[in-house]
Structures are given as C-alpha cells and as structure tokens.
Amino acid sequence: MKISQNEFDLFRRLIQEKCGIALDNSKAYLIENRLARLIAETQCKNFGELYFMLKNSARAKKLLNQVIEAVTTKETLWFRDQYPFKALTNIIFPEYSKQSDISEINIWSAGCSTGQEPYSIAVTTQEFARTLLDGQKFQKRISILGTDISERAVEHALIGEYDEIAIQRGLSPKRLKDYFYQNEKKWQINDSIKRLTHFHCQNLLDIPSQLGPFDIVFLRNVMIYFSEELKIKILKRVTTVLKKEGYLFLGTGETVQGYSDRFAFIKHEGGIFFKLL
Numbered sequence: 001m002k003i004s005q006n007e008f009d010l011f012r013r014l015i016q017e018k019c020g021i022a023l024d025n026s027k028a029y030l031i032e033n034r035l036a037r038l039i040a041e042t043q044c045k046n047f048g049e050l051y052f053m054l055k056n057s058a059r060a061k062k063l064l065n066q067v068i069e070a071v072t073t074k075e076t077l078w079f080r081d082q083y084p085f086k087a088l089t090n091i092i093f094p095e096y097s098k099q100s101d102i103s104e105i106n107i108w109s110a111g112c113s114t115g116q117e118p119y120s121i122a123v124t125t126q127e128f129a130r131t132l133l134d135g136q137k138f139q140k141r142i143s144i145l146g147t148d149i150s151e152r153a154v155e156h157a158l159i160g161e162y163d164e165i166a167i168q169r170g171l172s173p174k175r176l177k178d179y180f181y182q183n184e185k186k187w188q189i190n191d192s193i194k195r196l197t198h199f200h201c202q203n204l205l206d207i208p209s210q211l212g213p214f215d216i217v218f219l220r221n222v223m224i225y226f227s228e229e230l231k232i233k234i235l236k237r238v239t240t241v242l243k244k245e246g247y248l249f250l251g252t253g254e255t256v257q258g259y260s261d262r263f264a265f266i267k268h269e270g271g272i273f274f275k276l277l
C-alpha cells in the first residue's frame, strides 16, 4: 500500500516526537514497508486510518509500541568494531583496577538492541578480571546496564538466547565455547556473564534524572538516526549522567564534534572514543 505525502508527514512527525528518529522524504518507502504488517493486522484501509487509530483508539498505546518496534533498526553484533573492547582492556579497566577507592564501576549501554553490546562488555570484563590477582574483586565492582526503547529487544537481551545467525556475527569459536551453552538449536549466554548485566526499557528522549552516574557510556549507532538538534540535546543529557573524566563510546561514523565541546578525543586501535572534561 502506498503512503501519501500528507500521511507520511503525519507519521514522520509522530515518529520523531516519540523516538527521535528523523525521516526525510526519501524514507517514505521505509514507512510503507515497515508498517505494512501493522496495516494488515489492524485491517486499516490506508495509513491515514492507522494514524487515526494511533491517536484515538483504546489500543493507541499498544499500537504506538508496534510502530516503534517496526521503525527502529536493531542491527547489532558481538564486539562491534573491536576497538571499544580493546580500549576497555588496554586503557580503561587497567586504570580503574588501580583505583581501589572506587567501589562500583557503572557502565551504560544505551540503545543496546538485543544485548550483544552489553554482553560483549561483560565478556571483556571477565577476560580482563582473569588477568588480575584479585580478579573476582574487580568483577564484583562492575555493573552493566543495557537499555533500549524496544520492549522486544530488551526482552530478548534479558533472555540472552541467540540463534546460529546471530552467534556467527562477531563471536569467535573460543568465546562461544567459553561463555555460552547450547540449548537445542540456540545458544544461551552463561549465568556468570548475565550476572554482570541488567536491562530495562528506556527512551533516550526521556533520560530520568536518577539514572547513573556512569563511569562509561556506550551510545553506539543510535544517534545516527537523530536530527542534528537532537544529537546536541542527547549529548548534553549524557554529560549529566556521565561522571567527570568518564568515557563515552559512539559508533564509528559518529562523533561529538560539532555537537558538544565537553569531551577530549582519545585514539586507540584505529578508533576514537571520548573522555568527559
């Protein structure tokens, strides 16, 4: 079913307001494709009717969640881009392991999708802890929070079970053997890794003031979908939940440059990450 310009404008505004994703005119096909199932399910005659249901029906909240599920891109993989996890191992964790006065090390994976990012951080933690004499003590200090706007993604992350296709994306055979067990045709992450993490649904447009403070924030491949104004706003908000001298990781195509002057740049293993000044 085709979407008219008027209908597209209505959905575009709604999606930007509810989850920050900015869509230009070239993305009309995306709305057509991604909402096609919802149109069929609700038996709406056109996109205008679906929009009306989203605004007026008793099912409005549930429908809005379905729209958000449909328009969010949850593409992710294990140890994505490698360098953030090398930076944890080579720079950040050694620095924190020497500071025994810091009791907790809080890490936030914002826009964590189905959990591959926070679990990769947890595996990195355990591998680093094994190199220390008092590794258990270090590991106990780490707490990793994964959040996402998608309820379905967060549920998946909480369960921590992955099919063969998801497993093959970025995970070495050694790590698969060390940190997962097979459950019929799927792979389940070990409890020792799971224990380092917790998850909940969180819209980045509504970061609550009681969230944090964090020592490290991963905000990777999420803001690419946001407008320039929203990037400035979200980064400003991140500076209020990140501790002074805390670390920020963005996706490889993303930067703070032009959006925030509160960060120093650090180069490591072909990538760049940021330190709050």
Ligand SMILES: C[S@@+](CC[C@H](N)C(=O)[O-])C[C@H]1O[C@@H](n2cnc3c(N)ncnc32)[C@H](O)[C@@H]1O
Pocket (backbone or CB within 6 Å): 018, 019, 020, 021, 072, 073, 074, 075, 076, 077, 080, 110, 111, 112, 113, 114, 117, 147, 148, 149, 150, 153, 202, 203, 204, 205, 219, 220, 221, 222, 251
């Ligand atoms: C492309 S994935 C990135 C996953 C992971 N960070 C990575 O780099 O592999 C983007 C994630 O951001 C989430 N997302 C999009 N808009 C969001 C918002 N307003 N609040 C929270 N999460 C959002 C999506 O649901 C999706 O799971």
